[in-house]
Amino acid sequence: MSRPPTARRILAAARALLEREGPGAVTMRRVAEAVGITPMAIYRHFASRDALFRRIGDDSFQEIARHWAARKSGGDPLAQLVAIQMIYLDYALAHPHLFDYAFSVRRDDARRFPEDFRARRSPTLNVVHDAVVDAQARGVLREGDPWDIAMTLWAHSHGLVALYRAGRFSYDDRRFQAFYKASLGRLLDGLKA
Numbered sequence: 001m002s003r004p005p006t007a008r009r010i011l012a013a014a015r016a017l018l019e020r021e022g023p024g025a026v027t028m029r030r031v032a033e034a035v036g037i038t039p040m041a042i043y044r045h046f047a048s049r050d051a052l053f054r055r056i057g058d059d060s061f062q063e064i065a066r067h068w069a070a071r072k073s074g075g076d077p078l079a080q081l082v083a084i085q086m087i088y089l090d091y092a093l094a095h096p097h098l099f100d101y102a103f104s105v106r107r108d109d110a111r112r113f114p115e116d117f118r119a120r121r122s123p124t125l126n127v128v129h130d131a132v133v134d135a136q137a138r139g140v141l142r143e144g145d146p147w148d149i150a151m152t153l154w155a156h157s158h159g160l161v162a163l164y165r166a167g168r169f170s171y172d173d174r175r176f177q178a179f180y181k182a183s184l185g186r187l188l189d190g191l192k193a
Helices: 006-021 028-035 049-070 077-094 096-103 123-137 146-165 173-191
Strands: none
Touching (some): 006 049, 006 096, 049 077, 077 123, 123 146
16 A cells, blocks of 8 residues: 555645644644655645634635535525534634634734635635525525625634633533523524525
8 A cells, every 4th residue: 555645645644743733733844754855855745834714724725614514404594504504613623723724823824704705716615605605595684795794604613712722611511502502593594584
């Protein structure tokens, strides 16, 4: 069995460090040690540490978007919107450091609302937007700008996750998930047609 290409091994090692210890742990030296190459060899595949992080972030967005798109069933549009937001929560709880880097850390290359989102440069919010458009077309959600509604849903979910990760809830994961889902239901009730 052949080894994966070096770039993929570098990404896997950097992501493992990021998930285990956070962004500060991802140094070129530590990644190189994990892969079994010299730190300078990494630069043949990634121009800088920032480029390596950008790729990890982009891969994370694509991973979440694939999970969200897989949940699209054509069934109840509200259930679909809830399922998408529950995946967001599950991802945040399963991959806290990666989640923070992808969604909470200020970065120059981060997508900005509304321009980048309306240009469909966000693989994650595109899925939410499309689910909102579907729900509106079926008469389940009230009329309104679907990008604004998608951002409202994201802000709600992200805000709750950020508060939970900051220790602002006394709930364990299970109780927080129940609160999160109920809160999302209240928000969607307010958006119903």
